[in-house]
Amino acid sequence: MRLKTTVTLAAVALALGVTSGAQAGTLEDVQARGVLRCVVSTGIAGFAKPDANGVWGGFDIDFCRATAAAVLGDAGAIEAVTSTGKTRFTKLNAGEGDVLWRNTTITFSRDVGVKLRFHGINYYDGQGFMVKKSLGIGSALELDGASVCIQTGTTTELNLADYFAENGMSYEAVTIETNDEARQNYESDRCDVYTTDASGLSSTRSALPDPDAHMVLPEIISKEPLGPATRHGDDQWSDIITWVLNATITAEELGVTQANVDAKAGKQGQPSKNPETRRMLGLDGSQGSELGLSNDWAYQIIKQVGNYSDIFERNIGPNTPLGIERGLNALWTNGGLQYSPPFR
Amino acid sequence: MTPTRSETDNLLLRLWRNQESRAVIIQIVTMAILFAFIALIARNIVINLAAVGKEFSFNFLMWPAAYDITFSPFIEYTNQSTHLRAATVGALNTLLVAFFGIILASILGFTLGILRLSSNWLVNRIAYVFLEFMRNVPVLIHILALYSLIVVLLPPAKKAINIGDGTFFLSNRGFYVPSPVFESGAGIVGVVLIIAIVCVIGFKRWAKKVQNETGKIYPVFWISTAVIVGTTGIAFLATGMPLSWDMPVLKGFNFKGGMALKPEFLALWLALSYYTACFIAEIVRAGILAVSHGQTEAARAMGLRPNRTLQLIVIPQALRVIVPPLCSQYLNLTKNSSLAIAIGYMDITATLGGISLMQTGREMETMMIVMGFYLVISLTISAFMNWFNQRIKLTER
Numbered sequence: 001m002r003l004k005t006t007v008t009l010a011a012v013a014l015a016l017g018v019t020s021g022a023q024a025g026t027l028e029d030v031q032a033r034g035v036l037r038c039v040v041s042t043g044i045a046g047f048a049k050p051d052a053n054g055v056w057g058g059f060d061i062d063f064c065r066a067t068a069a070a071v072l073g074d075a076g077a078i079e080a081v082t083s084t085g086k087t088r089f090t091k092l093n094a095g096e097g098d099v100l101w102r103n104t105t106i107t108f109s110r111d112v113g114v115k116l117r118f119h120g121i122n123y124y125d126g127q128g129f130m131v132k133k134s135l136g137i138g139s140a141l142e143l144d145g146a147s148v149c150i151q152t153g154t155t156t157e158l159n160l161a162d163y164f165a166e167n168g169m170s171y172e173a174v175t176i177e178t179n180d181e182a183r184q185n186y187e188s189d190r191c192d193v194y195t196t197d198a199s200g201l202s203s204t205r206s207a208l209p210d211p212d213a214h215m216v217l218p219e220i221i222s223k224e225p226l227g228p229a230t231r232h233g234d235d236q237w238s239d240i241i242t243w244v245l246n247a248t249i250t251a252e253e254l255g256v257t258q259a260n261v262d263a264k265a266g267k268q269g270q271p272s273k274n275p276e277t278r279r280m281l282g283l284d285g286s287q288g289s290e291l292g293l294s295n296d297w298a299y300q301i302i303k304q305v306g307n308y309s310d311i312f313e314r315n316i317g318p319n320t321p322l323g324i325e326r327g328l329n330a331l332w333t334n335g336g337l338q339y340s341p342p343f344r
Numbered sequence: 345m346t347p348t349r350s351e352t353d354n355l356l357l358r359l360w361r362n363q364e365s366r367a368v369i370i371q372i373v374t375m376a377i378l379f380a381f382i383a384l385i386a387r388n389i390v391i392n393l394a395a396v397g398k399e400f401s402f403n404f405l406m407w408p409a410a411y412d413i414t415f416s417p418f419i420e421y422t423n424q425s426t427h428l429r430a431a432t433v434g435a436l437n438t439l440l441v442a443f444f445g446i447i448l449a450s451i452l453g454f455t456l457g458i459l460r461l462s463s464n465w466l467v468n469r470i471a472y473v474f475l476e477f478m479r480n481v482p483v484l485i486h487i488l489a490l491y492s493l494i495v496v497l498l499p500p501a502k503k504a505i506n507i508g509d510g511t512f513f514l515s516n517r518g519f520y521v522p523s524p525v526f527e528s529g530a531g532i533v534g535v536v537l538i539i540a541i542v543c544v545i546g547f548k549r550w551a552k553k554v555q556n557e558t559g560k561i562y563p564v565f566w567i568s569t570a571v572i573v574g575t576t577g578i579a580f581l582a583t584g585m586p587l588s589w590d591m592p593v594l595k596g597f598n599f600k601g602g603m604a605l606k607p608e609f610l611a612l613w614l615a616l617s618y619y620t621a622c623f624i625a626e627i628v629r630a631g632i633l634a635v636s637h638g639q640t641e642a643a644r645a646m647g648l649r650p651n652r653t654l655q656l657i658v659i660p661q662a663l664r665v666i667v668p669p670l671c672s673q674y675l676n677l678t679k680n681s682s683l684a685i686a687i688g689y690m691d692i693t694a695t696l697g698g699i700s701l702m703q704t705g706r707e708m709e710t711m712m713i714v715m716g717f718y719l720v721i722s723l724t725i726s727a728f729m730n731w732f733n734q735r736i737k738l739t740e741r
Binding site: 090 | 395396397398410411412413414422423492495496500501517595596597598600607608685686687688690694699701702704705
């Protein structure tokens with residue numbers, strides 16, 4: 001009932017234009033409200049999940065906080081608008097959220113058909129399969145006839161159909177709404193396999209009672225570039241989201257971390273002499289005000305939330321229960337794909 | 345006498361004071377406001393869709409859906425089929441669960457309603473507690489709870505409970521039964537069956553006519569059963585038993601062959617049925633209590649046996665009270681079936697209103713189709729129940 005109601009309400013909101021809709025001026029709206037509303041998932045450990053006190057944390061949430069730090073100067077001024085895979089774009093387009101940070105795959109149809117604006121990739125992912133080790137399976141090609149748990153409304157659903165058709169295999173799709181329901185079905189053997197983005201599999205596996213009894217199969221069957229999205233029609237807001245993401249990556253490249261940003265910005269001793277660092281932190285030039293923000297916007301991001309590496313290591317890195325290696329998400333200088341245009 | 349100045353000037357006031365014309369004015373104003381409101385909504389839709397750069401079009405229905413639907417018992421569906429076909433699969437699945445839900449809810453509801461009236465204190469109380477518990481918990485909770493029970497309590501496919509030495513299998517992947525395979529000659533048996541049924545219907549009419557004219561009662565039920573079973577059985581044997589069974593066998597991950605009742609369908613069907621049955625039970629009880637006890641006593645006095653009394657006197661009169669609210673319950677059940685998405689049963693809300701909506705981003709169009717579908721189904725059920733109500737109406741002589 002609730003799901004349908006949400007969709008219907010969002011559609012009605014779109015119809016009545018109750019919300020501010022897709023007009024320009026998101027920045028003014030957010031600053032007037034004093035709170036940034038991010039569309040996030042209903043709960044994926046390490047990416048977006050409330051802790052015991054109800055405070056949201058995770059990789060995607062940290063990017064939401066980084067945005068709030070840049071726009072409002074306060075990383076705490078966020079509101080998490082939870083959405084299922086199915087309702088996320090409707091919620092964004094109906095104006096219930098200002099920006100979507102929700103492990104969302106960038107695709108042609110979403111960019112063009114659903115009318116979203118994407119702003120770069122904060123996580124390079126790919127779809128994988130998780131099975132119980134007791135099945136004795138070593139490859140996804142041995143999955144003919146299996147029951148597969150998937151989340152509805154995701155690209156996963158489509159990749160899965162393609163992959164099985166391409167390899168001449170059949171399967172039974174057990175379609176559910178959220179990650180937690182999928183876990184219940186997987187744990188009770190309603191399905192043999194759980195498939196989603198590899199990051200999501202690590203997250204789900206870490207939350208199982210005995211993570212070692214499960215394994216992720218070697219096949220990665222798709223490209224899943226995950227990134228933030230906004231509505232069409234507000235170029236200034238699009239620029240801000242793009243450069244919030246770029247600032248975290250560039251900061252890592254320049255060696256500016258949450259720990260040393262005060263020193264680099266000259267709050268303690270001599271400021272950095274690197275021209276790009278100085279421009280980004282607002283010591284030289286006026287990049288912040290050109291974006292419509294305060295000149296120390298990037299300083300606030302790194303001071304309050306951290307650079308890309310800080311965010312990664314804190315939420316999903318090798319020292320967390322998820323234990324994900326940087327892999328494709330390492331900087332381009334370290335053999336990965338994370339690469340930001342220069343602050344010039 | 346010519347009308348005074350003030351009277352002609354205040355034509356509007358005069359119209360307003362006239363009761364009949366006032367009613368017309370109020371209706372015109374109400375309609376105007378209503379249409380203005382609809383126009384406002386339509387205008388906002390157009391403006392807001394344009395603002396996000398979306399067009400309003402149903403072309404997407406012809407694009408390949410690209411997702412799989414495993415549960416499609418009626419028509420062929422692959423991920424290359426169109427969104428329209430995916431919607432059709434969903435619509436058929438909705439109709440399937442609504443149809444069987446209405447049947448089971450009616451049977452359960454009538455049984456519970458009669459148990460609730462039982463003079464046996466224990467039976468009466470048990471029915472009472474069951475009803476009050478079931479109907480006071482939201483139906484979504486029932487569906488989720490039942491689904492969890494099935495999935496968690498029943499064993500996985502490899503440890504399926506085997507009933508009847510490899511014939512039936514019960515697991516959390518579904519209840520597997522052998523499926524019939526018709527061989528050549530089965531068509532003849534089918535034709536014989538149809539002929540037998542037609543004959544039985546004719547016999548029933550004739551028996552009724554005889555009863556009306558002479559009062560002689562034939563054992564219609566037993567004769568009918570004997571005719572249908574007998575002729576079909578003989579035809580079946582004569583054609584050399586053209587029927588075999590496809591047994592479910594565990595192969596790899598899952599059972600192959602046979603037919604399966606899937607846990608998603610089972611949970612939705614049972615939960616909707618017993619939830620709605622509780623409301624139907626109360627309606628049935630009210631209907632029966634509405635028939636004056638004098639009617640029963642009069643029937644007994646005329647020498648009718650108790651079950652004939654119930655069949656001929658009480659139920660026909662009770663139905664007049666039962667049918668209108670029963671219709672609402674059938675509508676509720678059908679609409680509640682849209683909760684299917686919570687457990688992954690692929691009804692129209694899950695396919696067109698869910699995955700197709702998501703993959704194409706056409707909220708407005710898909711939701712309009714889904715709403716239109718439920719509207720048509722509900723109006724059809726209503727029309728049928730109105731017809732039925734008309735038919736059982738008390739004929740006063």
